[in-house]
Amino acid sequence: MKTDLRVALVGNPNTGKSTLFNTLTGLNQKIGNFPGVTVDKKTGYCTLTDGRTAEIVDLPGTYSLYPKSKDESIVFSILADKANPLKPDLVVVILDATNLKRNLLLYTQVADLKIPVIVALNMMDLAKKSGITIDIDLFSKKLGVPVIPVAARKGEGIDKLKEAISFANKIALQEESIDVEAIAPQLIAQISSELQLDNPYYALQLAHQHEDIKFISPEQNDRIEALEKEFSFHSQKAQATETIARYNFINEVLYDTVKVPETAKEESISNKIDKVLTHRFFGLIIFVGVLLFMFQSIFAWSAYPMELIADGFVWVQNSLHHILPAGPLTGLVVDGVIGGLSGVMVFIPQIAILFAFISILEDTGYMARVTFMMDKLMRKVGLNGKSVVPLIGGFACAVPSIMSTRTIENWKDRMITIMVTPLVTCSARLPIYILLISLVVPNRNVWWIFNLQGLALTGMYVFSLISAVVVAFVLKHVIKGSERGYFIMELPVYRMPRWNNVAFSMYERAKTFVVQAGKVIIAISVILWVLASYGPGDRFEKIDQKYKQPQYARSLKPDELERAIKSEKLENSYAGVLGHTIEPVIRPLGFDWKIGIALITSFAAREVFVGTMAAIYSVEGNAEKMESVQQKMKTAKNPETGQPVFTLAVAFSLMMFYAFAMQCASTVAVVYRETKNWKWPAFQFAYMTVLAYAASLLVYNLLR
């Protein structure tokens, strides 16, 4: 889209920046990545009062231009780098009117970069409610920039803001905030003259950040380094001096423009809620209750839509089989591609519901409290208070949970959380556990109320949480992190969730999931389909010819004949050959070649297991006929020994394998997407496979 000017939104977290962005752009926005980093870049378009179109870029929320996380470092490079394609013509700094003092720090930093700035004074409604009075004209005069009071949630003042954007000056007119040069006079002068910079604050920022900045040349970097040594510049001391000077300026601006009453009303309501929600005793109980509700809802509410989606795909596949001529291409499209797509699509309801919950918890401010309550416990095992939510979400599906780890600022904590989240029992493992447990665990009660099968299933869930915690504890000592961990975090005031934001988050996450994970899962399904549908040499032709002999047609009914052909073809397909090839490796775990095929196909997605078992035992593979798969598996005998294949030892060994192994292409894809480095999914795949093998081996030999 052609745009007339580019506007960047800058502000502290929790100032309503995203709400303002949504209000300005409507649904006319897209989420991408900033070049080279995994930071969400939200851009949208806004029609201004004079008919021009402005491109609005939402920059990550930050408290200062000195970055504490990767997200935050984007802000400086976009604002300062003249060559950056996203460099804005105008910056709108969003200030929270209820907390101007801290919010103004970032404003003064941005203003000193001498980019044209206007101020959106958000949450004016809340400020009025709590009795805060602001002399807008005086405030605007003191800063030297237009100040527009808005209430983004209510949509108040938005037209005024659009007008101000239209009429904004092309040159920076803001007042000087602090004497930047006084912080490091010689260094700033030298860098400015050597790099030909016209802005002293930009020069000072380069002195602080040159090591992490990509837009200066290595020679410039070395030169700045040398100059710092020459003038004995100490980055942190200079930052401290600068921050204190800025707050002096801010206090001067605020003392006659803003009047704050002794106690603010809004805060006392928030405090009352906190007395209950973070109570020493009830706080944790309420948290467990919230989790149970969330967990329960993800299962309960998604069951029906998931069934609908699955049935819909089956219907489409069946119809296409009727319409299209039979042949390899039809097979590939209908069974490979569409079959693979259905494997992705069935997870949409779970993802949408999980993200609805997460965005409600974040929006209301409860998430910050969960983090606050759980931090001590999680820190002991190498995680972080913020890891709780992805781990719990892992019960539904690891894919959206791994996406939600972005809220964890500390790199090492985030990596460990991503590494262990797939260990938590996700919903795709559930049908496998149910099938295997019903095969070998008797369906009777112990101690009156506890069903043995139910106990076994609960045991698998608890076991998965324990294993995630233990692995996290080990990784804490393995992964090296350079960033120092902080827990200096704002506890935002409780707010009502913004429902359109919740809806948008559901839509956006589901879309991202389908597009990103969909690509990989379709590719792998196609490969698996080819492997299972074709065999080496002329084996398939020989099978066809063998069953054409009259004795088969006489002794078998047509559908029995078809099943016999199907099963023999599978054994002789590339997948079958592969199964036979890996048999020596998996034999110590108690698995035969048929289970081997299921293991291989399950690496695309675990839920393929039941279907593959069904296909192997020549039953039409779909979940509705699980009873008959179960029957077949129960009666399956080892041809050499005549003993049942699925003994207690084999079933539990298999469950252990599924508990640990990384059998999910979508997760592998999303881990790569979030870490931007194949090293992480490769490491995760390797450690989980090793654990899976070891656990299966142990369990099989213990129970045998």
Next chain:
Amino acid sequence: MTLSELKKGVVGIVKEFTDLEMSVKLMEMGCLPGEEITIARIAPLGDPIAVNVSGYQLSLRKFEASTIILQ
């Protein structure tokens, strides 16, 4: 006395910091020398703590609080 030793509900005034790196982050968040600070609540497991400072609520670990010296 440091912030970690302050009693809940008692008003303290920030004097200085013992850790330069931490102080930069704390000052950015509005926790400055001369600023009034009170402990609003302690997490159920005893750490971290939530403090009222500069007109809003900030949470920090006890170790981080121990680097803040009060008047």
